Amino acid sequence: MSTRVAQVIFACSLGTVLTPAAPAQLSDKVRAEIVAPLPKFESSAADVSQLPVSPVGTPAPLSDDPLVVLPDYNVREIRVPDRDPDLWLSRRELERKAMSDYSDSMSGLEWALNSWYIPFVTPSPQARANAAYAANKIRGEHKRLISVAQVLAGTDSAEARRLLRDLDLSSHPGR
Numbered sequence: 307m308s309t310r311v312a313q314v315i316f317a318c319s320l321g322t323v324l325t326p327a328a329p330a331q332l333s334d335k336v337r338a339e340i341v342a343p344l345p346k347f348e349s350s351a352a353d354v355s356q357l358p359v360s361p362v363g364t365p366a367p368l369s370d371d372p373l374v375v376l377p378d379y380n381v382r383e384i385r386v387p388d389r390d391p392d393l394w395l396s397r398r399e400l401e402r403k404a405m406s407d408y409s410d411s412m413s414g415l416e417w418a419l420n421s422w423y424i425p426f427v428t429p430s431p432q433a434r435a436n437a438a439y440a441a442n443k444i445r446g447e448h449k450r451l452i453s454v455a456q457v458l459a460g461t462d463s464a465e466a467r468r469l470l471r472d473l474d475l476s477s478h479p480g481r
Contacts, residue, residue, distance in 0.1 A: 392443075401435075405432060411438070452473060
């Protein structure tokens with residue numbers, strides 16, 4: 307078999323595989339059963355001449371200008387909630403990430419000294435790493451909220467002061 311014949315056979319077989327199937331036809335009985343519970347369409351008898359005529363959204367009649375005048379829209383953007391990337395990690399991977407961040411935050415000598423612990427007396431390096439990781443996340447959220455309060459101060463200073471007062475950790479009774 308020549309190469310050209312093989313290419314033609316391949317193209318024909320590919321064409322039969324990639325062609326979409328014909329849509330299934332519904333019988334009249336099935337169509338009637340589907341349509342029966344649906345509400346019947348009632349056209350409104352509104353007179354088209356009584357509808358308000360607005361030049362907004364319609365091009366000028368008998369004009370070559372393709373410009374269409376649209377109304378002004380106010381878009382109120384809703385902030386998409388941030389997804390915590392740690393939610394996608396397993397417990398083991400989260401501990402590995404915490405330990406890696408903890409060991410990277412120290413020099414070699416500091417890590418050598420901090421990797422020793424006495425069981426049942428002092429916390430393990432993994433426990434200290436998890437605690438440091440959680441504290442860093444809380445510290446990052448605290449910094450983010452302070453920056454939000456600073457931006458808010460430009461529009462609503464009373465609310466910004468209230469937010470900063472709530473964020474002041476020294477004034478809380480638990481501290």
